[in-house]
Each structure stands twice: as structure tokens, then as C-alpha cells.
Amino acid sequence: MPTFLPLHRRIIWLVVFLLLIGQVMLFSATGVLGLERHGSEFYYVMRQSACGLVGLALMALLSSIRYQAWGKMTYLLLGLQIAMVAATYVSGIGQFGGGATRWLKLGPFAFQPSELAKVTVAVYVAHLLALQQREPFSPKRWMVHAVPLGILLILILKQPDMGTTLLLTVMMVGLFFIAGARLTYLAGFLGSGALFFLYAMLNSEYRRRRLLAFLNPWADP
Numbered sequence: 152m153p154t155f156l157p158l159h160r161r162i163i164w165l166v167v168f169l170l171l172i173g174q175v176m177l178f179s180a181t182g183v184l185g186l187e188r189h190g191s192e193f194y195y196v197m198r199q200s201a202c203g204l205v206g207l208a209l210m211a212l213l214s215s216i217r218y219q220a221w222g223k224m225t226y227l228l229l230g231l232q233i234a235m236v237a238a239t240y241v242s243g244i245g246q247f248g249g250g251a252t253r254w255l256k257l258g259p260f261a262f263q264p265s266e267l268a269k270v271t272v273a274v275y276v277a278h279l280l281a282l283q284q285r286e287p288f289s290p291k292r293w294m295v296h297a298v299p300l301g302i303l304l305i306l307i308l309k310q311p312d313m314g315t316t317l318l319l320t321v322m323m324v325g326l327f328f329i330a331g332a333r334l335t336y337l338a339g340f341l342g343s344g345a346l347f348f349l350y351a352m353l354n355s356e357y358r359r360r361r362l363l364a365f366l367n368p369w370a371d372p
Contacts, residue, residue: 155194163210166207166210167207171204173199174196174199174200176193177196178192178193178195179198181196182196202281211234221274221278222274222278225274225278226275228274229272229275229300230299232246232264232267232268232272233302233303235255235264235298236264236265236303236306236307237253238255239252239253239254239264240252240306241314244256244257246261251267251310252310253310253312253313258320265307265312265315266315268303268307268319269315269318269322272300273322273326275300276323276327279296280326283330300323304316304320305318307319309326311355313348313351313352313358317348320344324337324341348371
């Protein structure tokens with residue numbers, strides 16, 4: 152990628168590049184399935200392309216909002232995020248599928264609230280780290296701000312959606328690392344988090360089968 156482009160343009164082209172790579176991978180995985188079920192090997196690719204275009208349009212729209220405005224809305228956004236994830240547990244609103252209740256169904260539309268958490272949590276943690284740089288938090292204040300994050304992660308984990316929970320946790324650790332947090336603190340957090348996720352995987356039958364599938368990959372062709 153040309154280095155003479157401004158940083159924001161390089162980031163935009165990187166996003167477009169990743170979307171295109173994703174389309175290739177999606178076609179490889181769903182081409183035959185789309186042909187069998189819908190009569191076109193491009194069925195899933197076209198749906199994903201439409202979502203990608205909507206996402207790019209939203210990216211252009213949201214990028215015009217000053218980052219200070221996101222800081223002012225961060226608590227409201229996190230509150231709404233928790234409410235949406237909690238709503239997946241409500242009968243008639245939450246949609247069950249594939250052994251999990253991760254979707255909200257509103258009329259003909261359905262979406263996964265935990266996907267939005269990838270943005271909401273990033274904005275929330277970044278705002279906290281910005282405040283920390285101006286006026287260092289006490290441990291008690293950190294605990295108060297960590298409570299809603301803990302509630303959100305537990306709600307997502309119980310859907311169950313361990314993958315998104317793990318991704319959000321790693322993302323938060325990455326933000327703290329970029330902000331200059333002590334490596335000893337991060338190592339302790341990662342160590343305790345790894346033990347928790349290992350326990351969660353071994354304590355669940357289907358997660359345990361996924362984790363140990365490599366031992367006998369031919370058992371379930």
C-alpha cells in the first residue's frame with residue numbers, strides 16, 4: 152500500500168482490502184451451498200456485498216462526527232448496548248438458532264447486538280483511558296467503571312457466545328497496552344482470563360469437543 156497516502160486513507164483502503172479478501176473466503180466456503188439451496192453460487196456473496204456497502208456508507212457518515220462527541224455519549228451507548236444484549240433473553244424478541252440466542256428480531260429485520268459491542272466497548276474503554284491520562288483513576292473508580300463491562304461480557308458469554316467474549320477481552324487488553332499500561336498488570340489479567348476461558352471451554356461439552364477435535368479429526372467428517 153503506498154506510504155504517501157494520508158493515514159486515514161490508508162486505513163480506509165485497508166478496510167476495503169479486508170472486505171474483498173473476506174468475499175473470496177466467503178465464496179470459497181458457501182459457493183456450493185448457495186447453488187444447492189438458492190440456485191446461485193453467488194447468493195451469500197451478494198448478500199454480504201450489500202451489507203458491506205451499507206457498512207462503508209455508515210463508516211463515511213460516522214467518521215464525520217468529532218471524536219469528542221463519542222466521548223460524551225459513551226455511557227449512554229454502553230447502557231443501550233447492555234439493554235440490547237439483555238433483550239436477546241426476552242421471549243418473542245430474542246431469536247434462537249444454532250444452539251444459542253444471539254439475535255434480536257424486530258419484524259422482518261434481525262441483527263446480532265454483540266456485533267455492535269465491538270464498537271461500543273472500544274469507544275467506552277478509549278474514553279476511560281483518555282480520562283485516566285488527564286486525572287489518574289483510583290482502583291475503586293476503575294472497579295466502578297469495570298462493572299458495566301463485566302455485566303456485558305457475562306450476558307454475551309451466557310448466550311452463549313464465547314468467541315465474541317474472547318474477542319472483546321483481547322481488544323480491551325490491546326487498548327490498555329497501547330495506552331501504556333504496565334505489562335505486569337496485563338500479564339496478570341491475561342493469565343487469569345486464560346484460566347477462566349479454559350475452565351469455560353472444558354466445562355461445556357460442545358466447547359470441549361471443539362477444543363479437542365484435532366486429536367481425532369476423522370471422528371466427525
